[in-house]
Amino acid sequence: MSQTRLVLGCGYLGRRVAARWQEAGHRVVCLTRSPETAAEFERRGWGAVVGDVTDAESLKALPTPDVVxxxxxxxxxxxxxxxxxxxxGTANAWDSPAGGARRYIYISTTGVYAQSDGAWVDxxxxxxxxxDGGRANLAAEQIVRYRFGGRAGVGVVLRPSGIYGPGRVMRSAEQVRAGEPVRGRADAWLNLVHVxxxxxxxxxxxDAPEPDDLFxxxxxxxxxxxxxxxLLAERLGGPEPTFTGEGGRVDGLGKRCRNAAIKEYLGWSPRFPTAAEGLIDALGDDPAD
Incomplete structure (x- = not known):
């Protein structure tokens, strides 16, 4: 059955989800701050509302969707x-027509974890x-998970690790091609998910009947x-990478992320189980453009 599905933040991830929902026969509406982008969305067959989550008044024009x-x-x-x-912005969205959805999915970040000794997290x-980003996203999570605690199965938080894909590894690719030293430790952990x-x-x-509220x-x-x-150097024909040691964006060894819960409860199975498979796709052109 066709539903109204709303995308707040129709960017790198949102466009892909919007396309999937459109292909499934749903009415897709996207929020954007740009009239030019709104016109582009309409050419794709998506509805568009010009507004900003930080401007509560602008969100009054949103429809009441089935899914956000x-x-x-x-x-x-x-x-x-x-x-x-x-x-x-999340509080404003909850207080707008979007807050009437039967399912509200918030994209958070594994930046809410501060573990830096290589420990596993779940x-x-x-x-x-x-x-600041980790604290702000954790505050947004609390709104989605607990503000309407009586509405079981409504708010779902997804905490993705580093998102990569076509167009999202090119800065690293240029660095590797040039043989530039990479800042930080070689033995620190990276957690990734293909877009x-x-x-x-x-x-x-x-689409899950009553999912858990966090994955x-x-x-x-x-x-x-x-x-x-x-792996990047191998794919690009660059020299063996070198590292500067301490002083990278992440101090220490970082963390390692477990994905057992989403596999068990939602049946998720990544098409690209590791970066070894995903980088082949990611180094191509971005089909969402």
Whole structure:
């Protein structure tokens, strides 16, 4: 049966989910801050509303959907803080017609975990984020998971690890091709998920009868940074990567993400179980453009 499905933040992930929902016969409506992007969405056959999650008044034009995907990324060029975009933006969306959805899926981040000693993390692990983005997303999670606690199965939080895919490895690719030293430790862990596998997880969460309210979404095997950049070099014909040691974006060894829960409860099975398979696809052109 056709439903109305709303995408808040129709970017790298959101466009893929919108396309899948359209192919399934659903009416898709997307929120965008840009009139030009709204026109593009309408050419694709999607409805479009021009607005901003940080502007509660603009959200009154949204429809009341069956399902919401909330995947609003942070624009570093914006004058808004991460707290305003993630936490306040989620509260505004919940208080708009979007809050009447039967299923509300929020895309968070594994940045809510601060573990940095190489420990394994899952849905039960402590969340004590040490970054503004991690804290803002954790606050948004609380809204989705607990604000309407009496509505079982409505709010679902997905915590994806590092999202990659076509167009999302090119900075690293250029660095590897040039033989530039990579900042940080070679033995620190990377957790990744291909954007198409994350889109599949969103669709499963949208259609499950009564899913749990939290899932970590990561591929089947964390890689060390040495393994990941070595794979890139192999694919691109670049030199063996070198590393600067300490001083990278992540201190320590990082963490390792488990995906057992989403596999067991939603039947998710990644098409790209590791970056070894996913990078072949990711180094091609982006079909969502």
């Amino acid at each position: 995907l909330h995947a609003v990324g942070y624009d570093r060029g914006s004058d808004r803080s991460r707290e305003q975009v993630a936490a306040e 849905e039960e692990s402590p969340t004590e984020p040490d970054s 198409d596998d994350l889109a599949a997880a969103v669709c499963l969460a949208a 970590l979404v990561s591929d089947d095997r964390p890689l060390t940074r040495r393994e990941y950049y070595g």
